[in-house]
Amino acid sequence: MELDYTFMIETFYKVWGGIGTTLGLTALSLLIAAPIAFYMAVLRIKGNLIGSGITQAYISFVRGTPIILQILLLYSLLPSFLNVVVKALGSDFNVFDSVDPFWYAVVVFSLNTIALLAEVFRSALLSIPKGQLEAGVSIGLSEFQTYCKVIIPQAMVVALPAVCNITVNLIKGTSLAFLMTVKDVLAIGKIAASYGYNYIESYLDVFIVYLIVCTVIQLAYKFAEQHVGAFRAGA
Amino acid sequence: MLLSIKHVRKSFGDLEVLKDVHMDIEKGDVVVILGPSGSGKTTFLRCLNFLEKADAGEMDFAGMHIDLSHPSTKDITAVRKKTAFVFQGYNLFANKTVLENVTLGLTTGRGMKKADAEAIARDALQRVGMAERMDYYPSKLSGGQQQRVGIARAMAVKPDVILFDEPTSALDPELVGEVLKVMRDLAKAGTTMIVVTHEMKFARDVATHVIFMDGGVIVEEGTSEDIFEHPKEERTKKFLHRVLCHTYE
Amino acid sequence: MNSTRVFDPSMIVQVIPDLLSYLDVTLLVAVTSILLGSLLGMILAWARTGHHRVLRWIANGYIYIMRCTPSIVLLFIVFYGLPKLVESMTDYDINDTNRAVFAIITFTLLFGAYISEVFRAAYQAVPKGQYEAAVSIGLTPFQAFRQVMLPQATVIALPNFGNSVINLLKEGALAYTIGLIDMIGKGNLIIAQNFGAYGVEIYLACMIVYWIMTTCIAKGFLRLEEHLDKGQSLRAKNPAQAKARILPVWKSVPALMRRIQRQG
Numbered sequence: 176m177e178l179d180y181t182f183m184i185e186t187f188y189k190v191w192g193g194i195g196t197t198l199g200l201t202a203l204s205l206l207i208a209a210p211i212a213f214y215m216a217v218l219r220i221k222g223n224l225i226g227s228g229i230t231q232a233y234i235s236f237v238r239g240t241p242i243i244l245q246i247l248l249l250y251s252l253l254p255s256f257l258n259v260v261v262k263a264l265g266s267d268f269n270v271f272d273s274v275d276p277f278w279y280a281v282v283v284f285s286l287n288t289i290a291l292l293a294e295v296f297r298s299a300l301l302s303i304p305k306g307q308l309e310a311g312v313s314i315g316l317s318e319f320q321t322y323c324k325v326i327i328p329q330a331m332v333v334a335l336p337a338v339c340n341i342t343v344n345l346i347k348g349t350s351l352a353f354l355m356t357v358k359d360v361l362a363i364g365k366i367a368a369s370y371g372y373n374y375i376e377s378y379l380d381v382f383i384v385y386l387i388v389c390t391v392i393q394l395a396y397k398f399a400e401q402h403v404g405a406f407r408a409g410a
Numbered sequence: 411m412l413l414s415i416k417h418v419r420k421s422f423g424d425l426e427v428l429k430d431v432h433m434d435i436e437k438g439d440v441v442v443i444l445g446p447s448g449s450g451k452t453t454f455l456r457c458l459n460f461l462e463k464a465d466a467g468e469m470d471f472a473g474m475h476i477d478l479s480h481p482s483t484k485d486i487t488a489v490r491k492k493t494a495f496v497f498q499g500y501n502l503f504a505n506k507t508v509l510e511n512v513t514l515g516l517t518t519g520r521g522m523k524k525a526d527a528e529a530i531a532r533d534a535l536q537r538v539g540m541a542e543r544m545d546y547y548p549s550k551l552s553g554g555q556q557q558r559v560g561i562a563r564a565m566a567v568k569p570d571v572i573l574f575d576e577p578t579s580a581l582d583p584e585l586v587g588e589v590l591k592v593m594r595d596l597a598k599a600g601t602t603m604i605v606v607t608h609e610m611k612f613a614r615d616v617a618t619h620v621i622f623m624d625g626g627v628i629v630e631e632g633t634s635e636d637i638f639e640h641p642k643e644e645r646t647k648k649f650l651h652r653v654l655c656h657t658y659e
Numbered sequence: 660m661n662s663t664r665v666f667d668p669s670m671i672v673q674v675i676p677d678l679l680s681y682l683d684v685t686l687l688v689a690v691t692s693i694l695l696g697s698l699l700g701m702i703l704a705w706a707r708t709g710h711h712r713v714l715r716w717i718a719n720g721y722i723y724i725m726r727c728t729p730s731i732v733l734l735f736i737v738f739y740g741l742p743k744l745v746e747s748m749t750d751y752d753i754n755d756t757n758r759a760v761f762a763i764i765t766f767t768l769l770f771g772a773y774i775s776e777v778f779r780a781a782y783q784a785v786p787k788g789q790y791e792a793a794v795s796i797g798l799t800p801f802q803a804f805r806q807v808m809l810p811q812a813t814v815i816a817l818p819n820f821g822n823s824v825i826n827l828l829k830e831g832a833l834a835y836t837i838g839l840i841d842m843i844g845k846g847n848l849i850i851a852q853n854f855g856a857y858g859v860e861i862y863l864a865c866m867i868v869y870w871i872m873t874t875c876i877a878k879g880f881l882r883l884e885e886h887l888d889k890g891q892s893l894r895a896k897n898p899a900q901a902k903a904r905i906l907p908v909w910k911s912v913p914a915l916m917r918r919i920q921r922q923g
Contacts, residue, residue, distance in 0.1 A: 177747070235870075235874065236866075236870055238873075239825075239869065239870040239873035239874055239877075240829070240866040240869045240870050240873070241829040241830070241831075241832030241833075241866075241869055242829070243832045243833055243836075243843070244832060244843065244862055244865050244866045244869065245866070247843075247858070247862045248858075248859060248862040248863060248866065251858035251859050251862065252859050343726070343727070347727075347728070347729035347730070348729070350729040350731050350732060351729075351731060351833075361729070361731065361732060365735075368739075374735070374739035374740070375736065375739050375740040375743055378732060378735045378736045378739060378740070379736065379740075381732050382728055382732050382733075382736060385727055385728060385729055385732060386724065386727045386728070388727075389726070389727035390727065459795055461791050461794075461795065487797070487799060490794055490795060490796075490797050491797040493795075494795060494796060495791070495792070495795035495796075497788055497791070497792060497795075499786075499788050501786070501788035501789060501791060501792035502792070503789060503792065503793070503806075503807050504789065504811055505807065505810040505811045505814070506807075514793070514796065514798070514806060514807075515796030515797050515798065518798055518802050518806055519796055519797035519798045519802065520797060560792075563792075563796060564796070567796050567797060
């Protein structure tokens with residue numbers, strides 16, 4: 176099989192330019208999702224029946240349906256919904272022309288990540304022995320203080336490998352943002368591909384970019400794990 | 411001579427754990443191997459069953475002459491079929507009931523009919539006092555009960571010799587007695603046994619031959635009277651003094 | 660985009676039968692990929708736990724690359740690249756091959772990588788003493804694997820295997836992007852026939868179908884785990900309870916049939 180190498184190298188630089196969008200989308204989604212997911216995790220553990228039930232249903236629905244359908248659904252729902260809200264407020268702001276689809280993508284991936292992170296946080300919190308809480312209370316800390324100073328820091332270390340997984344999957348998942356016309360790595364590759372029918376070259380470029388990004392992210396997490404996990408035996 | 415081992419050597423990396431160890435066993439012997447932890451006694455026992463591969467050594471057993479550094483698959487299978495091993499951590503098959511644990515070596519390992527195997531297994535379990543628990547899974551048994559099943563599993567295959575690797579070390583003190591009793595009964599019935607243990611009273615009462623190992627070599631060996639009443643080597647005396655004082659304190 | 664039309668829940672119910680008639684395509688892709696992928700995963704897990712250095716290196720590299728590749732990118736590479744590769748090597752044009760084949764190849768490659776990790780971890784989670792005990796009473800290494808290691812590893816692997824199956828089913832939803840008419844492909848056709856209307860309803864309908872499927876699969880695997888778990892996990896605390904689970908499904912079904920016949 177002959178590949179058009181000059182095209183491939185040119186396209187690589189173009190595709191590489193999409194990294195900002197891909198990483199920005201990933202980082203924003205994680206930052207937005209983390210606090211909400213944490214709150215949900217606490218609700219699942221300590222919340223009343225209704226709060227816990229609703230979060231459980233939400234988590235189950237998001238985890239039980241393909242993300243591509245979540246994208247398709249929200250991308251047909253969000254703009255119209257936003258338009259109705261804007262019109263109701265009496266503004267003549269044109270939603271369909273002025274809102275960068277990037278923001279719809281942020282909403283979709285945040286909603287998705289919340290469900291995944293909530294489960295990780297929950298099991299991490301549950302993995303900390305009860306004795307830690309008892310010990311904290313016994314030396315005069317409040318339960319809240321013990322959570323902040325003792326339990327949560329330990330739980331975050333436990334959660335780190337799973338959060339790394341979620342991040343890698345999220346980076347890969349954002350490649351679907353092209354369905355919302357976001358110009359990320361894959362979208363740029365796709366556009367380049369359709370110019371000269373050099374599909375395979377473009378997609379190989381995209382593949383290489385993702386390989387590099389994921390490797391860097393995983394190394395970063397490994398580094399973080401070694402540093403924050405210092406108190407664990409054998410870590 | 412039932413089993414004869416010569417010139418066994420074994421290293422883990424730079425650490426030489428066995429330095430030219432030998433042993434001869436007659437039918438009906440109960441050989442007890444004593445020694446401080448790290449003396450190489452468990453490694454030696456595991457080499458006999460090829461659970462560990464020795465770096466050098468020879469074995470004469472049941473008409474076979476085997477080079478321990480290059481055993482053929484056929485030799486390994488043949489030796490394993492004529493020996494049995496009782497583990498420190500019991501190692502009962504977690505996915506099999508007590509009865510299945512005992513029959514597996516007979517049916518799958520030796521192609522025996524299921525009904526015949528079960529008859530033998532029932533008898534073996536009877537002898538260790540576990541016939542009542544035949545349908546239990548190992549996770550439902552106490553440590554002492556698991557080890558008794560482990561011994562029944564070893565007995566059932568009618569081996570020429572049973573190897574015991576610290577069979578009571580993982581047990582709670584109050585459960586040690588029931589396992590030792592089973593082992594005494596076995597010895598009384600004439601079973602050939604090689605036992606690595608820290609149970610001095612058992613060694614003294616039951617052993618026909620005692621081997622004291624330290625630092626990968628056999629320091630001293632003899633009858634249990636030789637070793638316990640008239641030890642010659644300084645290292646043996648020190649070891650016995652240490653463990654016996656500790657035991658009877 | 661129709662911003663004035665109101666959401667019509669009855670449309671969800673209306674469209675579901677139409678969508679379900681294409682569910683077989685979705686399931687065919689998923690099930691075939693799971694079967695072939697499990698085979699690939701076994702080979703990879705065997706290579707990774709084995710002693711052959713080159714094989715181990717290849718397996719590790721393959722798994723790492725798959726972990727870093729978005730499914731959709733792999734799908735595009737297979738869909739656009741494979742025909743080109745085959746054509747250049749054999750002069751054979753596979754461009755007109757059914758698109759399901761490309762989807763199955765992609766998801767097999769992915770599933771194999773994911774599941775080999777599950778298999779390897781499960782095998783290594785069975786204590787080594789179990790193997791030693793088996794060979795010490797005269798079983799051959801293969802018999803020890805078959806009788807002792809495999810049944811235990813299966814139970815350990817089951818929850819993660821179930822998760823992987825669910826993930827694959829969800830990833831399978833991507834297949835419509837290469838033009839396969841599966842459930843979502845059909846949904847998009849209906850939307851197109853209605854000039855872009857009913858998108859929300861139809862996508863919601865698809866999601867409900869997926870949600871039901873994934874929930875049932877998760878429940879199914881939980882039941883299967885309970886059935887196969889022969890007292891080795893700590894979940895079954897009392898013997899009576901464990902005893903009730905001893906009979907595997909395939910043994911209890913004929914017994915049930917006999918009982919029914921006797922009564923009739």
